[in-house]
Amino acid sequence: MSSTTDTTTVAAVKRPNLINSLFPSVVSGIVLGVVGAAVAGVLVNRMTTAFSPKGVPNDDAVAAAVYTAWVLFFFIGIGAFNGIFKWAFSRREPTPAEELQVAGKGQGLWRYFRFTTDHKVVGMQYLATVFVLFFFGSMGAFMIRLEQSRPGAIFFNPQTYNTIVGMHGIIMIATTIIMISGPFGNFILPIMIGARDMAFPRLNALSYWLLFAAIPVFLSTLALGGFPTGWTGYAPLAVQELTPGMDAYCFLILIFAVSTTIAAVNIVTTVMVLRTRGMTWGRLPILVWGVLLSVILSLTAFPSFIVSQIMVMMDRIFNTSFFLAASGGSNWLYEHLFWFMGHPEVYVIALPAMAVAAEVAAVFTRKSLFGYRLLVGGLVGISVLSVVVWGHHLYTSGSENALVAPYMLDTELISIPTGVFFLVLVGTLWRGRIWLTVPMLFVCGLLVNFVIGGITGVYLADLPTDEILHGGMFVTAHFHFTLVGAGVFGFFAGLYYWFPKMVGKRLDPLLGQIHFWLFEIGFLGTFISLFQAGLQGEPRWAADIAPPFATANLIASLFAILIAASVFTFIYNVIYTLVRGERAVADEWGAKTLEWTLPTPVPLENFEELPVVTSLPYDYGSPLPGPATPVADITGAITQAPIQPQVED
């Protein structure tokens, strides 16, 4: 791609009318998707009725056909295949002008509603989607806390309650997986490594719109009877469940996992091949490491998730018997497949959040990271060890006792690289010039919460204590401390930090502080009381809480009001900022990573001249020159600098 043809392209583009605007766009995608889904549904309904000896349609087959057709026709409608017809079949490369057209040039806000390849558009699409999904998920959480405030059924029957818990769980898991790798991994990461776009821009658009296509599938479960299995979808129950709401869950996982896999491949390739001159592995900003390791981990984890859900659907549609003990299957198969994804996945969530915390901490202490290589080593260690820890979810499954020892060893070993993260963060804060902005507040919150999340993990990893805690509220509180306390706090640190660059406006700091304090206090109160409930033996997933746990749950519910208030404070802050927020300057915080060297809003294709990197972006307080020297002539002299310019003691 080149920017020299800009002027001619602009002149050639016709003024768009309404028809041109709508096709191809998300509107035509939805229309065609719904039509295609309806046709496929009717066809398969007729076919299965005709072939069935009893003359009844196979609801699960119908659901699978409807969802498949929805995704396929949605993508035809949004124009995902146009490029194939235009270029692949006519056997020519797209011209630079056509590339810019697909990247959203000159399309105004419509580019956000199209199959647009520009990585910044995809990043913003991810960000908006993360907001919406978090809102749904948190509303689910408040419904849960409302129902659990007193014993007995208050608002929901068990069927509804189980569905709400399952929906809250899966929506939050999916959202936390993408919350940093999606918005920041797409918008910020390519700029950070000095690239003009992702390695595969069309795959990038595909990964986002697959995520979008999964949302209606997910919401359809409400109309189809819900699913009672919780977010884990354990198999004999998932196969036994007769409503097609369960198929919606399985299909959601399939689409989501494909979307995440595509995004992961794209990010890995981008980091490997598109780093600008001088951006060696030893100079990568820590966010890039975090996101890279996280998506590599997801590449190993998600295939087994896809496989498990395909098996469940086969059990449901074709009456195979992977998981039914009565005909030779085993529920252990599902548990292993699921947790082989399920435990690495929490590190898929945690690694980018830890990286964001390190990134933000270095900027707001005006200090180089306390041991950049040590931290990278720690993150690599976590991702390697986490591949084989899944067995601790099966401590009490009745499997062979000998299996316990290796899983326990591996699970405990992860605390060593995690400890490195704390050393680096604490060391970075130590004697820094701490500027306590809202992003920095969230980093401090993350440190407070992650310590609790990590330490309570030890109780669950050690078998004697796990025996009294497994499957209880203690587990729920523990993983909320890691996923929310570390993950979501890391996301908010990143959001307040990069929002000025991404949107061009500055989130209100006072509202941000209120958001933080409401969230932190509410969060600690809610989940510390749930620790206590779990210790007294409250099981997870209980629609109706038993009287001994009523007090702890009431306290948790009261504190949850603060979290609810924090959510609405945040929403108000975003809307207020979008309407009348102050314009942000190009280098809002005085940071040294490459994205802050660009003007805001970041132009299409980011860099006019690709920068040359000569050092780590964290060399505060050192006599060495800044990280990026955008030189006019790429072939010109490059400052020679050591790869690791830090003063090693």
Add this chain to the structure above:
Amino acid sequence: MSEANIGGNAGSASPAEPRHLRRVLIIWAVLSVIGIAIWLAVAQFILPQAASSLDSADNFTFLVLTVLSIPVGLFVWVFLGYSLIVFRVRGRPTEDGVPLQPRPSLQIGWLGITGVLCLFLVIWGLFAFYQETSAASASNTLTVQVTAQQWQWTFNYPQYGASSAGAQVIEVPVNRPVEFYVTSKDVLHGFSILAFGVRVDANPGEVTTTAVITPTQIGSYAVRCVELCGLFHSDMWEAVNVVSADAFNSWIISQGGHV
């Protein structure tokens, strides 16, 4: 660690600079001692009631882990809090912080300490685990067959030909070893008696056994399902009464068994 490290930059630090590292370590040590003392004082109110030797052992592990956790957690929090109070600048910083880097000795020391802690946890856990699973069945061990189904438990006492069918409460005798054989008729359930430290999955098509445990306290405890098993999962609980041998015998007879 870092005091000596920035010795070379002494020119930039004011001569009256307090000895931060010594201060923060003292605060940490004092708070850790206070924290551990408080925990030891309140632990008995926080830990669940134990009615078997196994659960007492589990509770003891919980106590020990918490004693270890308090200094670990406080280390991060004290350094964080101290930094935020002492090193905070009002408004945008005009100058950079000192570019500290960890010394190799600090890195190795940190990895070593966390490594030792971690190994201690593994060895402790494995030792306790194999100790409890190796407890051999005594000749008078009571066998209880547990069958889970949506959404109730059925308990059979094969040695007595008795069944809990129709009973809301089951009984086991005090101070006699008991072993549970757990299975499920439909989906996965989780069999848990917290007060006994018993917790094992009820797998369809498989029979899993728990460790042999000995109830030591007469009283009433809850049997709960701890794996989501469908609609009425939360109603799937029952009471287990630990009673004297005589009371147990008469209960067995009332359940259609023979002594």
